[in-house]
């Protein structure tokens with residue numbers, strides 16, 4: 001099976017996804033840090049609409065089944081692994097409740113015949129949501145509550161033989177250690193060198209790098225970023241200029257449309273806003289191009 005995703009917006013050919021089921025239905029929202037609008041049954045039906053949009057893009061979905069393993073956050077398949085043109089990297093989750101998800105990804109890559117280049121060990125943590133390819137040879141990682149210096153150093157060592165540079169950028173604490181703020185919480189690539197950002201929370205050197213690399217930045221409005229717990233910004237390009245976003249954030253949608261994007265939306269208060277993860281987080285594209 002072909003693989004490799006060192007870009008963030010090229011057409012998704014293959015993607016790992018997990019439909020929430022038994023594990024989400026059993027999840028205690030207080031334990032998992034799910035918000036007031038959490039409702040597992042509604043989240044599951046909202047997910048179905050999202051999965052229809054991904055399937056309609058033509059992507060092949062590789063399913064990571066929820067057989068009641070208790071891993072409620074495992075629907076956010078973006079986080080336990082990433083996949084280069086040379087093979088996959090198995091990450092190590094910073095959120096302790098999510099550690100067990102990595103084995104599921106390992107099994108899927110093995111079944112798909114995708115080689116594994118390396119696996120994070122010991123205390124090193126990096127989550128996929130902190131990883132942004134700004135070009136095919138440059139992977140930026142947000143150092144924060146979920147990804148630490150040791151984990152970033154391990155990813156750097158795993159990818160160095162392939163000529164891939166790994167850069168680290170410090171994230172703010174924002175809503176605290178229990179909440180989820182990834183580097184991808186403040187940027188969503190929309191096309192080659194075009195990204196939706198929430199500039200006030202971008203690490204300043206990362207903002208400067210994007211400018212140096214020639215990016216055009218579309219700014220998401222503060223009121224919608226706050227009202228959505230940041231989920232207005234978390235949009236998934238299934239191909240350049242064609243994105244899936246959470247419904248209800250019209251100014252953000254209009255800003256993307258003004259930049260030339262077609263925006264498909266789905267209702268996601270019980271799924272994304274409550275569980276702190278959006279359309280990008282719900283997918284691990286492992287072949288784009």
Ligand SMILES: NC(=O)NCCC[C@H](N)C(=O)O
Nearest residue numbers: 076078129180275276277281
């Ligand atoms: N890439 C992402 O931003 N993933 C969202 C993960 C949300 C999940 N509830 C978590 O706390 O890890």
